[in-house]
Amino acid sequence: MIKINLLPAYVLERHLVRRTAMLMGAVIVAQAVAVGFALVQLSGAQQEADVRLKHWTDKANEVSTVQNQANTERSAAGPFQAWVDFVNNLHTNNAKWAWLYEEISKWVDNKVVLRTMNASGQTVTLTGATDSLESAKRWYLNSFMCYLYGDVKLQVQVPSWTAPSAGQPAAVGGGPGAGGLRFTLGQPGAAGLQLGPASAAQLTPPSERTPVTLTCTLKPQFLIIPPAAPTAGGQVTQGVGAGRGVPAGPRMPVAPGAPGAVTGAGGPPTPATPGGGSMFRPRRRGG
Amino acid sequence: MGLLGRITRLHVLAAGCVAFIAVGVVCAVLVFRPRLDTLRNTRMQVNTQMAKAQELPKALTNLAEAHAALLVTKGKFDVILAKQPKLTVNDANQAAFDLWREYGPLGTGTILTRWFLSHGYVVRGIAIPAPPLPPVQIPPLISLPMSGFGLTARDFSTAMRFLKGTADIPRLFLITNMNVSASGGRGGWLDVPMSSTVFIITQNAVPATPTAVAAAR
Numbered sequence: 350m351i352k353i354n355l356l357p358a359y360v361l362e363r364h365l366v367r368r369t370a371m372l373m374g375a376v377i378v379a380q381a382v383a384v385g386f387a388l389v390q391l392s393g394a395q396q397e398a399d400v401r402l403k404h405w406t407d408k409a410n411e412v413s414t415v416q417n418q419a420n421t422e423r424s425a426a427g428p429f430q431a432w433v434d435f436v437n438n439l440h441t442n443n444a445k446w447a448w449l450y451e452e453i454s455k456w457v458d459n460k461v462v463l464r465t466m467n468a469s470g471q472t473v474t475l476t477g478a479t480d481s482l483e484s485a486k487r488w489y490l491n492s493f494m495c496y497l498y499g500d501v502k503l504q505v506q507v508p509s510w511t512a513p514s515a516g517q518p519a520a521v522g523g524g525p526g527a528g529g530l531r532f533t534l535g536q537p538g539a540a541g542l543q544l545g546p547a548s549a550a551q552l553t554p555p556s557e558r559t560p561v562t563l564t565c566t567l568k569p570q571f572l573i574i575p576p577a578a579p580t581a582g583g584q585v586t587q588g589v590g591a592g593r594g595v596p597a598g599p600r601m602p603v604a605p606g607a608p609g610a611v612t613g614a615g616g617p618p619t620p621a622t623p624g625g626g627s628m629f630r631p632r633r634r635g636g
Numbered sequence: 637m638g639l640l641g642r643i644t645r646l647h648v649l650a651a652g653c654v655a656f657i658a659v660g661v662v663c664a665v666l667v668f669r670p671r672l673d674t675l676r677n678t679r680m681q682v683n684t685q686m687a688k689a690q691e692l693p694k695a696l697t698n699l700a701e702a703h704a705a706l707l708v709t710k711g712k713f714d715v716i717l718a719k720q721p722k723l724t725v726n727d728a729n730q731a732a733f734d735l736w737r738e739y740g741p742l743g744t745g746t747i748l749t750r751w752f753l754s755h756g757y758v759v760r761g762i763a764i765p766a767p768p769l770p771p772v773q774i775p776p777l778i779s780l781p782m783s784g785f786g787l788t789a790r791d792f793s794t795a796m797r798f799l800k801g802t803a804d805i806p807r808l809f810l811i812t813n814m815n816v817s818a819s820g821g822r823g824g825w826l827d828v829p830m831s832s833t834v835f836i837i838t839q840n841a842v843p844a845t846p847t848a849v850a851a852a853r
Contacts, residue, residue, distance in 0.1 A: 359641065369645045373652025380656060384663045391671050398678040405682055408689030415695040422702040428842040429706075429713040436716050439835070440803040443811045447799035450816065454792065467815035575812050578777050578835075 431579040438576030445573050449497075456495040460484035462557050471572060473498070473565040478557035482507070485561045492563060500566040505559060717839060719806060723774060724839040731774050739767035744780065744834055747806050757798055758788040764834075776841040779833050786829035792816070795828045808835035 354361075449468060453475070457463060461484065463477040479485045482505060489503040721738050724731060737743055745764040752759045761784030789795040795816060802809045813831040818824055 362644065363641075365645050366643055366648055369648040369652070373648060373655070376652060377655055377659065380659055384659075384667070388667065388671075391668070391675065395671065395675050395678065398675055398682060402678055402682045402685065405685035405689050408692065409685040412688055412692045412695050415692065415699050419695065419699040419702040422699070422706045426702070426706040426709045429709040432716065432837065432841055433709060433712045436808060436837075439808055439810050443802040443809065444800050446811050446814055447796040450792075450799075450814075451796055463818065465815065465817040467817075469813060469815070575810060578779075579841075580776065 428579070435576055435579055442573060442576055449571065449573065452497055456492055456497070458484060458488035458491060461488050461561065468567070471567045471569070473567055475563040475565070477561060479559045479561055480557070481559060485559055488561070488563065492565060495565075497567060497571050498565040499568045502564045504562040504564070506561070507559070713842065717837060717841075720808075720837045720839070722839060723778070723836065726840070735774060735778075736767050738778075738836065739764055744807055744836070748834070751806055755801075755804075757794075759786065760788065761785040761829075774838055774840075776838050778836040778838065780836070781831075781833045783831055784829075785832045786827060789826045789828060792826060795826055798828075808837070809833075810835065 446468075450466060453466060453468070453473060454463075457475065457477075458479070460479050460481070461477050462479070463475055465474070465476045467474045479488065485503065485505050489501065492498060492501045495501075721734065721743070723734050723738065743764065745762050748762050749759075752762075761782060763782055763784055764780055787795060787798055789798070799811065799814075802811070810833045811830050812833065814828060817827050819827055
């Protein structure tokens with residue numbers, strides 16, 4: 350059987366147009382439904398994220414609280430620590446004086462008999478006497494190699510000598526006001542050795558006939574700076590008895606020959622041998 | 637036939653596609669994009685907070701260490717305070733009498749003298765200056781300068797032993813300057829004058845703030 354379409358073409362076209370429009374409408378509706386579904390999903394994810402955010406924010410706040418508490422405790426320990434440090438530094442300061450004087454005494458020559466040791470600020474003054482100029486020279490040169498000193502000056506009080514005039518004894522002695530050795534030689538056959546104005550010279554042993562004064566300049570790192578005292582809040586404000594003007598405190602003791610010690614030609618410097626003439630010679634362990 | 641009569645399938649199809657694309661673009665720009673940005677930000681915040689929250693064990697450890705350090709430091713400070721006279725500013729009247737007593741014959745001067753004698757040191761110049769009158773305000777650190785103080789020692793090692801042992805003196809003792817001189821020739825005595833200061837820490841040296849007190853517990 351043959352089917353013959355007798356309808357006009359526009360009828361078919363209208364039909365197709367209508368179906369196409371319906372199809373497109375369905376597509377648009379499906380798109381709208383998909384958009385709605387996606388929105389619902391998105392909202393769910395957002396809600397879940399919000400819940401997780403609240404949970405972890407609470408945990409993070411707990412961490413912040415703990416951290417703040419730790420910081421509070423650290424800052425609360427500050428004032429106590431300042432006082433503890435002050436007291437410790439105070440004791441250390443006193444021990445540094447002992448260390449400094451002991452180190453100074455180690456570099457005193459055997460033939461030197463010290464009378465005074467004075468470390469004031471950056472200046473160390475040592476006065477004493479030796480048996481000869483040679484001993485004084487040796488002490489002087491040895492002190493140049495001492496790691497404590499930046500500069501060394503030596504003063505030796507050499508007695509003056511006056512030629513004897515006719516009938517008068519020869520006189521050897523210090524100048525006016527020198528206060529050093531002063532004695533008068535007597536003529537043979539006379540009263541022998543006659544003491545002059547400075548009769549104490551007779552009592553001076555031979556090992557102390559040459560008065561010497563060694564003036565040294567301490568290196569800044571060996572200056573002793575008193576510790577600073579905290580205030581009521583435990584804050585450090587100013588040094589007790591400060592005013593020496595050197596910010597750095599003294600270093601820990603450095604042994605001669607160790608890094609930091611000044612070395613001279615011919616090997617590392619060595620302190621004077623203990624057991625010499627110095628009255629200040631410290632006792633050594635096992636010696 | 638009107639205008640509708642001239643619309644073909646292609647026209648409908650094109651219009652549908654245009655509408656489809658337009659709806660998609662509008663939804664993407666106006667609806668999805670802001671919400672996705674919000675969601676992304678929220679998730680980033682979650683990650684940040686999660687990373688911070690994972691520091692809780694470390695923070696607790698730090699807290700325990702800080703607490704232990706505070707207790708140790710406060711313990712050291714209490715040991716120092718225990719060696720100090722009980723001078724407190726909580727009661728002004730009591731503080732005044734306590735301070736005067738400390739300056740008086742039963743106070744620091746006598747305590748130091750007895751200690752030096754009991755340890756075999758020959759000293760001179762333990763002079764406590766006159767107390768402030770009236771002590772309106774007691775500072776946290778009372779300093780008593782003793783410029784005339786000096787030690788007379790048989791030998792150099794005794795003087796050095798004194799310097800090294802000042803931590804045992806029942807008051808805080810600071811030496812700011814000193815020198816050594818010999819007297820009497822060989823076998824004589826050493827004179828060691830010192831510029832020194834005695835310190836007294838009052839019981840209120842560290843103000844008792846609530847946080848410090850709470851933290852120290």
